[in-house]
Structure formats: C-alpha cells, structure tokens
Amino acid sequence: MMPRQNMLVGRFSASAGARLGARWLLVLLPLLLLPILSQGCSAPTPAPNLPDMVLKGGRVVDPESGLDAVRNVAIEGGRITAISEQTIPGERTLDVQGLVVVPGFVDLHSHAQTPLGQGFQLLDGVTTALELESGSYPVADLGDYPPIDIANQPLINFGASVGHAWLRGQILEGPNAPTGIDDLYARVMRGESAASLDGPAFTQSLSPDQLPMLRAGLQRGLDQGGLGIGFLLDYMSEVVTDAEMEVVFQVAAERQAPIIVHIRRGIAGDPAGLIEVIGWAKKTGAPVHICHIQANAMSAIDEFMTLIRQARADGVQISTESFPYNAGSTSISAAVFSRNWQEIFDITYEDVEWPATGERFDQEKWERYRKEYPEGTVVHHYNKEDWTRVASLAPDVAIASDGLPILSPQFGVPPWGIGTFSKMLRRYVREEKSLALIDAINKMSLLPATILEGWAPALRRKGRVRVGADADLTIFNLAEVTDNATFADPLQASTGVEYVLVAGKLVVSGGEIVDDLYPGNRVLAPLKRTGR
Numbered sequence: 450m451m452p453r454q455n456m457l458v459g460r461f462s463a464s465a466g467a468r469l470g471a472r473w474l475l476v477l478l479p480l481l482l483l484p485i486l487s488q489g490c491s492a493p494t495p496a497p498n499l500p501d502m503v504l505k506g507g508r509v510v511d512p513e514s515g516l517d518a519v520r521n522v523a524i525e526g527g528r529i530t531a532i533s534e535q536t537i538p539g540e541r542t543l544d545v546q547g548l549v550v551v552p553g554f555v556d557l558h559s560h561a562q563t564p565l566g567q568g569f570q571l572l573d574g575v576t577t578a579l580e581l582e583s584g585s586y587p588v589a590d591l592g593d594y595p596p597i598d599i600a601n602q603p604l605i606n607f608g609a610s611v612g613h614a615w616l617r618g619q620i621l622e623g624p625n626a627p628t629g630i631d632d633l634y635a636r637v638m639r640g641e642s643a644a645s646l647d648g649p650a651f652t653q654s655l656s657p658d659q660l661p662m663l664r665a666g667l668q669r670g671l672d673q674g675g676l677g678i679g680f681l682l683d684y685m686s687e688v689v690t691d692a693e694m695e696v697v698f699q700v701a702a703e704r705q706a707p708i709i710v711h712i713r714r715g716i717a718g719d720p721a722g723l724i725e726v727i728g729w730a731k732k733t734g735a736p737v738h739i740c741h742i743q744a745n746a747m748s749a750i751d752e753f754m755t756l757i758r759q760a761r762a763d764g765v766q767i768s769t770e771s772f773p774y775n776a777g778s779t780s781i782s783a784a785v786f787s788r789n790w791q792e793i794f795d796i797t798y799e800d801v802e803w804p805a806t807g808e809r810f811d812q813e814k815w816e817r818y819r820k821e822y823p824e825g826t827v828v829h830h831y832n833k834e835d836w837t838r839v840a841s842l843a844p845d846v847a848i849a850s851d852g853l854p855i856l857s858p859q860f861g862v863p864p865w866g867i868g869t870f871s872k873m874l875r876r877y878v879r880e881e882k883s884l885a886l887i888d889a890i891n892k893m894s895l896l897p898a899t900i901l902e903g904w905a906p907a908l909r910r911k912g913r914v915r916v917g918a919d920a921d922l923t924i925f926n927l928a929e930v931t932d933n934a935t936f937a938d939p940l941q942a943s944t945g946v947e948y949v950l951v952a953g954k955l956v957v958s959g960g961e962i963v964d965d966l967y968p969g970n971r972v973l974a975p976l977k978r979t980g981r
Contacts, residue, residue, distance in 0.1 A: 500525040501953060503539030506546035507924060511914040512891035522550060524920040527953040532916060543955070545924050548947055549886070552894035552912045553605075553921035554870045557709070557901065558582050558740055558770060558849035561866040562592045562631045565855040567604040567969070568962060569867040572942040573932075574893075575850075576921035576951050577606040577911055579901075579972065581709040582740045582851075584612030584679025585629035586619065588670055588973075594635035597856075603969030604962070605951055606921070608905075610679035610709055611670030613663075613697060617685075618650030620662050626650065634854040637824055645782040645823035646684055652784070654688040660696050667700045674973030676905050677707035677738070683722070684784050686713045694729060701735035706904050706974075707766075709738045711745075714785060717795035717831075718749035720756060727760045727767065736766035738900060741851055743771040743840040747795070747832055750839045758845070768900045770849035771840035773872050775832040776936070778804075778853060778863040782823040794831040802828040804861030807937050826853060828863050828936060841877060842884055847897040848873055855940070864939040868932030871943035875931050886927070905974040920953035 500523035509520040509532065516532075523531035523539060531537055553576025561570060562580050570578050585591040591609040592599035599607055609629065618626035626648070627633045636642040655663060667678060678701055682689060701708045708730075712722035723739065723746075730737045739745070739757065746753035760767050777794075779785070791797060798810040803818070804826060810818070818825060840846045852866015870893055877884040898912030910919040923946060930945030949957035954968035 498525075500530055500537065500539045501541065502955070503537045503542045504550055504922070504924070505542050505544050507548050507550035509550045509914055510887050510890050511552070512887055512895040513913045513915060515887070516914070517887055520550075522914065522922075524950070524953045527920055528910075529914065529916055529918050529920050532914065543948065545948065547926070548924050549927050550914065550922060550924050551890045552898075552914055552918070553577065553923045553949065553951065554848075554893040555579075555897040555908070555912055556850050556852075556869075557738070557847060557897045559852045559866065560630050560854055561850070561852035562599055562607060562609075563597050563634070563854050563856055564599060564602070564604075565857070566852060566866060567599055567607070569855065569934075569940075569942055570850070570852065571604050571949055571957060571962060572944075572946055572960070573868060573870045574923035574925060574943075574946045574949065575605060575870060576923065576949060577972065578850075578852075579607065579676060580609040580629065580631075580679070581676060581738070582610075582679055582711055583614065583630050583681055584610035584675070584709075585631070586612040586615040586666070586670060587628065588612075588673050588675040589971075590628045590632065592631055594632045596638055597631050597635045599969075600971070602967040603971070604956060604967060605969045606911075606972050607969060608676050608972030610677045611667055611675035612679045613667070614650050614679070614681045614684065616663065616666040616670065617655065618648060620655065620659050620666070621649040621653055631854060634856055638856050646780045646784065647782045647787075647823065651681075651685045652688060654690060655693055657692070660692060663693065664696050664700055667697065668704075671700070671704055671706050671974070672977040674976050675706075676901060676972065676974055677701070677709050677736075680708050680710040682726075683711045683713050686784060686788075695733075698729045698733040698735045702733040705736060707736040707738050707901065709740060711740045714745060714793050716789075716792050718747050718752075720746075720749060720752055723753055723756055727756065727765060730760070730765045730767060731763070736903075737768075739767065739769040741771060741777075741849070742769040742846060743832060743837050744777050744851075746836070746840075748836055750836045754839065754843065754846075768845075768847065769840075770847040770897070771837070772849060772851050772865045772869050773837060773841045773876065774863070774865045774869075775834055775837050776828050776830045776863065777832070778826060778828045778851075780823070781819055781825045781827045786819070794829055796829060796831045800830045802830065802936065804828050804863060804936060804939070806861075826861055826863075838877075838883075841873070844888060844892070845896075846892065847900060848893045849897065862939050864932070864934030864936060867934035867939060867941070868943050871930050871945065872932035874925070874927065879927060879930070905972060907972050920950050922948075922950045924948040924950075
C-alpha cells in the first residue's frame, strides 16, 4: 500500500510538466500557505463564560421592582447575574415554564432550627429562617447542639438575635444554663432535662447589681453579630421590672438594633402590652418588631393595627408579623399558664389541645400534665378567622411562621412551621383571590428582608429577584401549591414547591430535597470587636 504522504503528492504528477510544476509547488506551497497557517494556528478567541444555571421561561415575580412577567434568569456564583426576555445560554438550563419564580421566603420568626425543621421549611419555600423572638446566647451557638446540627449542615440560611432570656438565665443560673430553645430541646433529646420555661430565667427578677451584667451581655451579643435583641417579655411578665426594660431599650437605641418582642398579654384584646412597648420605643428611640400580632390582638386586631400605624406616623421604627392560623402554641409550663390564662385567651380547658394525641383537656388532666410533662407543647385554640385574616391581608404585616422545634416524628408540633407560606398561596391567593400574588410574595420575602436590613445588610440581597441579589429562589406551581400539615397530622410537607435554590444551589428539585447538599449560611449583623 502506498504510504499516505505519497498519495497526497501523487495527485500533482500526471505528466512530466506536472511533475516539474509539482516540484516548484512543493517549494512554494509552504510560503503561500504561511499566512493562512499562521492565522489558523493563532490562539482561538476564548468562549464567553456561561452562567452556572439559567432558569428558562418562568413567571418571574419581584415585589421590589413590580416585575410580573415571563423571563429568563441567569445565576453565577450564588448571585443573579441577568434577567431577560431573550434566550440566555448557560452551563445548565432548567426549564421552569408554567411555574412561578419568586424570591425565597424570609421567615423572621422560626424556632424550627433543627434538621427536620429546616427540611419542612425548605419544602414550604423558605430559604432564610431566623430565630429572632427567642434568640440565642451566645448567638453563634444556635443550631450546634447534638443531635441538632444545622450549624455544620444547613439546608437554608439561619441566624439568631441576642437572646435576652438566655443571657438572663446565664446571669441567674451560671454558664451551664440553656443558651436557646434549640439547646433546651437538644437536652430533652439527650435525656438531660425537660424543655420547660419555668426556670430562673423566666421566674426571677434581676437585682440592681445584675443589670450591668445584662447591659454588657446584650452589647457583647450585638458585637458578635446578633440580629437584634430577642425579648420574650410575656414569658417573664411578672419579673421584668422597669429598670430592666430601660436597660434593654437603651442598648437597642444606642446601637439602633431592633428589639423583637413578644409583648405582655393582658385580658383578651387588651392593648396595654403594645402601648407599653410603643411608649418605651418613643422614650428611647429603639426600633421594635412586634411578634405574631394576630395572636396577641385577637378580636382587637383593628385597634392593634391602628396603634402600630399611628406610632409609625409618629416616627417610631415599628413593624410586625402574623401567621395564618387561628391558634397559638407554647410550652405547657409557660408563665402565662400560671396566670389568669382563661381570661387572657378567653378560653376554657376544652379549647386547649395536646397535639401529640389530639386530646382536649379538663381541669384534672391539665393540672396533672403540667406536673408530669413540663416539657410538653400545647395548642390553644382562641382565635377566629375573621381576626386572623386582617393581619394576613394587611400590606404592612410580614408573614412569619413561629414554627416550633421539630426533633423527631414523636414530638407534637402545630402545623404553621411546616405549611405557613404554602397556606398563604393556597388560601388567600389561589382559592379566595383576596390577595394578589405579588402582594403575597412581598409579605413573605421583601417586607421581612427590609424590616431587618437596616441592622443586618446581608438582607439587602434577599427578598428580591434582581441582578446582584442572592440566588435564593423559590419556584412553585401556583395551581398546585398546598399546605398539607394539620393540627391532627402536622408532619406533612407542603407540595407544589417544585424547585428551591439557596446560594445558587438547587437544593429542591422536582419537589424533593437533594441529598447531601447543604448550601445555607449563617446570617450575622456586621461584627464589631470592642474588646468587651
């Protein structure tokens, strides 16, 4: 067989003249081809960098800009890099046509700082869940207590305020006192203690000599990145003095850090607790956030909202939140149940449920369970839908779940830490059409982010679908999104949330949590090192 190179040369040798010409051609050919070969061998133009992922053809709803239209969204390095009607090439394209693309929901009030809790919230569209009402002390200890380990394996973003109650406990009891609700429940799981709220932190007053310790501790917690000051005032209603109130509000005012407060309850519908907090805010200039307004106000919700709006008009930095359920839930050992709770909630024993079994109480069972099961959770049914919907529909009230810790299927919990956000979409947007989709998204993402972003600038990149924002995104089917959790059977995840991205990582795909992916981050306010 003729060698391959001879075959190529032979194409030029049909005659002697051709052979002569071929010789010259062989000499000249490299010179003639040199410019062409030089061009062909030059370094190729580098291909443009493609975004990590492109969300193709979804209905993008952004409450900040008012956008509600079909768009393509590009994501690179955990941020949104482009939003366009035009096709965007990407390393990976996710077809989300027919689905709604919104900012991941921001939950300002979640005690569900456990692996199970984060999983249920993720399937409810939550990408950032913060423990602000109760907080933690130290702040960095949140979620880092075996068997609870969200600190090292977070599905979603998490963080805590400076927990006034837990700092208080350490002042009164010493360094081995619980550091937060998650620590309290972790101790229960380890068989070390009961998750009761009747310890010294909730039942003893601070002495004048201990108030400087409280002040220093609150300042230290804020220096370490605490997301405001969590103030469980109602749980220690009988023991917090005006002198202690002044310390808490002065520290917050000096730093312009928000106080996230569970106001004192009076007789059902009495606004005295709200008026008290507004008065301290006016006196000191401290920002305040009122927890679960509908649970405190009950039949007086319109009056409570009028007081908040008037305070805002008077220059008070004040905000509030609600959840779309008509019951409350807390520990059976909570201080409120040592007071005139039947008048406070306008209920009787039969209105209180033991969620582990669904049983209702009578007086004998109530007194026995308080002694035998101080760590138990109860659900008290005291609200009405007409009252709850006032806050659920109000444009200036954020949605926050107040979800309780979920440690195992054996622990009874109410449904709102599992289905709050899907319930808003199902009930008020899809079924009743009493709330526009963009307004519901605002209440669940942008509004809570803006409430906190003045103190914690990391929130300025959340709650939005815009270029430069964090790629924390929730993608759902509006026709199917449904809250499945009930009081009788709470551990039922929401459905219809098809995809969720946290920091640009697809952590829910096809309605299922992706295995072994933990893209969440701890949210902190800017650290301040003062040497204290």
